[in-house]
């Protein structure tokens with residue numbers, strides 16, 4: 021695992037992933053982040069974000 025995949029908030033200690041790997045493509049392929057979803061530029065896989073509060 022790489023630290024580049026996660027972002028740690030220095031105040032809250034909350035860890036949030038900054039990149040999501042594509043489940044359909046090979047390792048190293050990541051989903052592009054959009055305001056409400058992630059999408060893969062290779063295969064077109066789309067994963068919608070969940071609004072967690």
Ligand SMILES: [Zn+2]
Nearest residue numbers: 042045060063
């Ligand atoms: Zn893909």
